Amino acid sequence: MKAISISRKPGHSGQNTPHLDALSTTYVKSPHMISGWANTWVRIKLHWTQFQILRHCYKNPLDWIGGLHYLLKLRRNILGKHRIRKMVRLNDQYYTDLYIPGWKDSSYNRFVASYLYHFKPHKEKVNRLNQVFLAVTKKCPFQCEHCSAWDTLNLKDVLEAKDFQPILEEVYSLGVSQLYFTGGEPLLKIELLESLISKIPKNVKSWIATSGFPLTSEKALQLKKAGLTGVFISLDHYEAERHNSFRHHDSAYSWALKAAQNALDAQLAVTFSICLSNEMCQEEELLKYMKLAKECGVHFVQFLEPQATGRYRNREVSLSQESIASAEALYLKMNFGKEYLDYPIIHYSGYYHRRVGCFA
Numbered sequence: 001m002k003a004i005s006i007s008r009k010p011g012h013s014g015q016n017t018p019h020l021d022a023l024s025t026t027y028v029k030s031p032h033m034i035s036g037w038a039n040t041w042v043r044i045k046l047h048w049t050q051f052q053i054l055r056h057c058y059k060n061p062l063d064w065i066g067g068l069h070y071l072l073k074l075r076r077n078i079l080g081k082h083r084i085r086k087m088v089r090l091n092d093q094y095y096t097d098l099y100i101p102g103w104k105d106s107s108y109n110r111f112v113a114s115y116l117y118h119f120k121p122h123k124e125k126v127n128r129l130n131q132v133f134l135a136v137t138k139k140c141p142f143q144c145e146h147c148s149a150w151d152t153l154n155l156k157d158v159l160e161a162k163d164f165q166p167i168l169e170e171v172y173s174l175g176v177s178q179l180y181f182t183g184g185e186p187l188l189k190i191e192l193l194e195s196l197i198s199k200i201p202k203n204v205k206s207w208i209a210t211s212g213f214p215l216t217s218e219k220a221l222q223l224k225k226a227g228l229t230g231v232f233i234s235l236d237h238y239e240a241e242r243h244n245s246f247r248h249h250d251s252a253y254s255w256a257l258k259a260a261q262n263a264l265d266a267q268l269a270v271t272f273s274i275c276l277s278n279e280m281c282q283e284e285e286l287l288k289y290m291k292l293a294k295e296c297g298v299h300f301v302q303f304l305e306p307q308a309t310g311r312y313r314n315r316e317v318s319l320s321q322e323s324i325a326s327a328e329a330l331y332l333k334m335n336f337g338k339e340y341l342d343y344p345i346i347h348y349s350g351y352y353h354r355r356v357g358c359f360a
């Protein structure tokens with residue numbers, strides 16, 4: 001479900017585009033964002049947890065100081081000197097970023113211990129893998145302009161349901177922080193997902209990356225009950241016609257927003273994943289998109305940049321330098337400024353990669 005785009009065709013669905021004002025009455029949710037003193041207090045407790053992890057990992061107090069310095073340096077390399085002013089609180093856990101397990105969960109402790117291993121090896125259990133993406137089907141009802149799975153889309157699935165659990169057992173034996181089920185459209189295999197998710201070890205968090213393909217309230221609750229942490233929902237424009245046109249499906253937008261609503265009701269973490277385009281990178285456009293995300297009540301927004309792969313292979317799809325500068329400026333303002341404390345947290349891989357390289 002990689003969302004990657006650069007150009008837009010004119011809308012063709014004929015579907016009415018909901019206005020933001022109308023959406024605000026229909027979709028307003030409690031966004032679960034914390035800031036101010038609540039944020040400071042949680043951060044103090046979070047640092048205390050990190051200190052406890054350091055004590056478990058190392059006997060020498062000098063390593064506690066060195067390890068703490070290592071973690072701070074790591075954060076500074078990625079985020080610069082910006083202060084984290086907000087967090088997501090969900091199901092009594094606290095999230096500072098989309099790809100970091102929530103604090104107050106055993107997966108968070110394992111995640112930190114795994115990073116500390118790079119500072120200095122220790123005997124606590126660590127994860128060899130940070131994130132694993134597993135495509136459970138090649139089938140999909142969409143025909144997205146940017147599809148990275150285009151070469152194999154809707155071909156016959158090679159793996160059968162029985163093949164997945166043994167693969168995952170190997171992944172678990174290596175240790176993994178977060179597991180992402182993708183496709184094609186993974187929700188086409190809802191029974192398989194439910195079965196796999198119900199067998200995931202407690203210290204591994206799981207997500208589904210979907211187009212929103214009818215994620216009904218029953219399915220959302222079914223997946224939550226099985227142990228799912230959250231969903232990524234692809235949404236590439238704040239206007240229905242533009243999103244539908246890009247995805248070549250008249251229901252894409254309504255499915256995406258309804259999926260978000262149902263996932264939120266089921267207490268799942270929800271991320272809108274947007275494929276940036278030069279047009280969308282203008283500040284005014286991004287602000288409209290972020291306003292919609294906030295009004296829908298989602299917790300995170302993921303910015304993705306177009307790549308010349310899949311259906312975009314051999315095409316010039318990179319963002320311009322001006323677009324990148326604009327998207328990065330908005331990312332900084334929205335995540336670290338005081339003005340947007342109640343907006344979703346943005347995860348922008350391109351921003352981090354340009355500074356520290358690939359996390360993998």
Ligand code: SF4
Pocket residue numbers: 001002003140141142143144146147148149150153183184185211
């Ligand atoms: S066509 Fe299907 S698999 Fe490809 S990007 Fe679109 S939703 Fe994802």
